[in-house]
Amino acid sequence: MALPFLYLGIPIGANLRKTEMWKPVILEFSKKLAIWKSSFLSMAAQVCLINLILSSLPLYYMSFYKMPNQVVVKLKSI
Numbered sequence: 327m328a329l330p331f332l333y334l335g336i337p338i339g340a341n342l343r344k345t346e347m348w349k350p351v352i353l354e355f356s357k358k359l360a361i362w363k364s365s366f367l368s369m370a371a372q373v374c375l376i377n378l379i380l381s382s383l384p385l386y387y388m389s390f391y392k393m394p395n396q397v398v399v400k401l402k403s404i
Contacts, residue, residue, distance in 0.1 A: 342387075342391040345396045355379065359379060
C-alpha cells in the first residue's frame with residue numbers, strides 16, 4: 327500500500343500542514359453552504375444551517391490534525 331492513502335476519510339501518511347491536503351474540507355464547505363444560498367430559508371434557518379456546517383464538518387479532520395492558518399482564513403471567507 328502506497329502512502330498517502332485514505333482511511334475513514336482521513337489521509338494517512340500525508341503532510342496535513344499543507345493547504346492542498348485540506349482541499350476536501352474546503353470543497354465540502356463550499357458545497358454545503360451553497361445549498362442555503364439558493365433556497366428560500368428564513369434568516370434564523372440560515373444561521374442554524376451555517377452554524378451546523380461550520381461546527382461539524384472540520385471537527386473530524388481537526389480531531390486528528392491541526393488546521394493550518396491559511397485554511398482557517400479560507401473557511402472564514404467562505
